[in-house]
Amino acid sequence: SQQGEEDPQALSIQEGENATMNCSYKTSINNLQWYRQNSGRGLVHLILIRSNEREKHSGRLRVTLDTSKKSSSLLITASRAADTASYFCATDTNNRLAFGKGNQVVVIP
Amino acid sequence: SQTIHQWPATLVQPVGSPLSLECTVEGTSNPNLYWYRQAAGRGLQLLFYSVGIGQISSEVPQNLSASRPQDRQFILSSKKLLLSDSGFYLCAWSDSGQVLNIQYFGAGTRLSVL
Numbered sequence: 001s002q003q004g005e006e007d008p009q010a011l012s013i014q015e016g017e018n019a020t021m022n023c024s025y026k027t028s029i030n031n032l033q034w035y036r037q038n039s040g041r042g043l044v045h046l047i048l049i050r051s052n053e054r055e056k057h058s059g060r061l062r063v064t065l066d067t068s069k070k071s072s073s074l075l076i077t078a079s080r081a082a083d084t085a086s087y088f089c090a091t092d093t094n095n096r097l098a099f100g101k102g103n104q105v106v107v108i109p
Numbered sequence: 110s111q112t113i114h115q116w117p118a119t120l121v122q123p124v125g126s127p128l129s130l131e132c133t134v135e136g137t138s139n140p141n142l143y144w145y146r147q148a149a150g151r152g153l154q155l156l157f158y159s160v161g162i163g164q165i166s167s168e169v170p171q172n173l174s175a176s177r178p179q180d181r182q183f184i185l186s187s188k189k190l191l192l193s194d195s196g197f198y199l200c201a202w203s204d205s206g207q208v209l210n211i212q213y214f215g216a217g218t219r220l221s222v223l
Contacts, residue, residue, distance in 0.1 A: 031209060042115075042199055042214035043153075088152060092210045095141070096168075099153040 010104040019076040021103040023089035024069075030092045032065055034074045037086045037102070046087075047074075081109045111136035115200045115215030122222055128173075128187040130218050132200030135181065140202040142183040143212065144175055147197040159183060160205060195222045 013019055023032070031050045035043040049056045049065045049072065056063045062075040076083055086104045090097040115132045122128060134140050141160055145153040155168045157175035165175050172191050176184045183200060197219050201212040 033211065040197075040217070040219070042216050043201075043212075045211050045213065048209060048211060095210050096155060096158065097210060097212060098155075099145075101150075101152040 010106070012106045012108065013079055015079060015081055015107055015109050017079055019079050019083070019105050019107070021074045021087055021089075021105070023072045023074070023100055025072075025089075025091045025098075026070065027091075027093060029067075032063075032072050033090045033092065033097065034061075034063060034072075035088045035090060035099075037088065039085075043088065076105075079105075079107045081107050083107045111202075111213065113200065113202055113213055113215045115218060117218060118216065119219045120221070122190050122220065124192055124222055125189050128185070128190050128194070128220070130185040130198055130200075130220075132183045132185075132215055133181055134202045137181070137202070137204065139180060139205050141205050141210075142177060143201040143203075144183065144185050145199045145201065147199060147217075149196075153199065157185070190222045192222050195220055 011019055029051055031048050033048045034046045036046050037043045047058045047061050047063050049063045051067055054065060060077045065072045072089055084107045086102040088099050088102045090099045112135045143158045144156040146156055147153050157165055157167055159165050159177045162177050162180055172194060173185060173187050197217050199217045200215040203210050203212045
């Protein structure tokens with residue numbers, strides 16, 4: 001069954017604003033990852049947070065993980081037009097990734 | 110550095126025709142290899158994964174099969190395509206020596222079955 005599930009709402013924001021996406025999952029995980037996909041392209045790994053971590057930063061990205069609520073959030077600060085893409089969370093269990101449906105983000109210049 | 114190649118980029122095939130999609134990885138040895146399908150506006154569905162030559166695990170019963178004839182080559186096949194096989198197919202690899210299972214994706218193949 002699908003593990004990661006993002007909030008299905010598409011997000012449209014102005015350049016410079018922050019974008020937040022959420023992801024929930026159902027079972028125990030080894031880690032949770034976020035990927036980005038530009039239209040019609042492959043996915044690109046953005047950031048990974050281990051099950052024993054609560055928050056992680058990478059550049060303009062901030063990921064949180066709440067294992068008690070089985071949820072994660074991805075924050076992109078000071079968004080740019082180039083951040084326009086779909087963002088997927090993926091839970092790693094038994095060396096397999098289960099991806100959510102993705103959250104489309106449009107950053108308006 | 111490691112690279113992954115996937116081809117063709119787009120493919121239009123009639124119902125009932127065979128399919129062969131190829132994926133190769135360069136710059137690493139004994140990678141874990143994966144085939145996913147992505148329906149429009151949806152997440153990724155894992156179809157097959159492989160931890161070594163000739164070792165294929167199927168995640169979803171379907172009209173497709175996979176083979177790994179060489180260490181860094183992964184092939185997705187079908188003998189007779191169905192309309193429902195249309196979609197965006199993605200190949201990915203991960204480092205079998207790492208615990209974290211970060212996956213690296215090819216550019217994808219857009220398959221339209223008509």
